[in-house]
Amino acid sequence: MSATAEMDELYAVIEQSARTLGVPCAPEKVRPVLAAYEDAFGHAATVVAFRVATSIRHAGELDCRFTTHPDERDPYATALAAGLAGRTDHPVGAVLAQLQGRCHVDSHGIDFGVVGGFKKVYAFFTPDDLQEVAKFADLPAMPRALAEHTGFFARHGLADRVGVVGVDYGHRTLNVYFNDVPAQLFEPGTITATLRELGMARPSEQMLKLGREAFGLYVTLGWDSPRIERICYAVTTADLAALPVPVEPEIERFVRGVPADDGDRKFVYGVAVAPEGEYYKLESHYRWKPGTMDFI
Secondary structure (H helix, E strand, C coil), X not given: CCHHHHHHHHHHHHHHHHHHHCCCCCHHHHHXXXXXXXXXXXXXXXXXXXXXECCHHHCCCCEEEEEECCCCCCHHXXXXXXXXXXXCCCHHHCHHHHHHHXXXXXXXXXXXXXXXXXXXXEEECCHHHCECHHHHCCCCCCCHHHHHCHHHHHHCCCXXXXXXXXXXXXXXXXXXXXXXXXXXXXXXXXXXXXXXXXXXXXXXXXXXXXXXXXXXXXXXXXXXXXXXXXXXXXEEECCHHHCCCCCCHHHHHHHHHCCCXXXXXXEEEEEEEECCEEEEEEEEEEECCCCCCCCC
């Protein structure tokens, strides 16, 4: 199938998935994103996933994310050239280029909403080339919260476990994803202590049960504060019924209505904790290949 045909098929799936959630799918927001990265959809290794979340901030939206190839392209420059994002003097506009200049990026990912349009770019590192926080924490455009928490990451065995960095241009935040996380970080006592140390809300019993099954975590940083804004723990599963916690009704409805390209289902279920509380998010893979990096 050609890249154009793949793109048209994906748009139809996006439209169907949005309808399942009762979310209006705006073609003027979706089609320009797909067109800007059209060459990604003819590539066999491209991963495509959908995500919903239970927080008020994410209400009324369906997010779609996909990986891009070839990896030498600057996906943020592509977004600017296509008019998907506006140029800015804010450091968020420079941080990806600085990261690419300091670290070898294996591939990228794009995140957009069916209502909000283009949102994020992800930089993926390979599992055998996880990055050290200190390697890029001092970049001029990097949020200072990253450098100020290098001690925290070192104490918890995360200093050299960075697998992905995600830049959210709309919210002007940055996510740092950690892979090969030490198992003790998912123990209830450690999770509780970690959240207390970061000034987050006290975890619910449901959150602690889910955390015990987690495979990875990420933190969210902003440019306006030296603190970590959120931390998210994520679990991967092929069967939501096998999770140790019940799934929210809106997420169940989403799962029933969203297809998988090859019929196999794979989900990443995450819980994000902030000072004001916790919320849940589900990522459903439409196209996925074993050995590829998960979004969270």
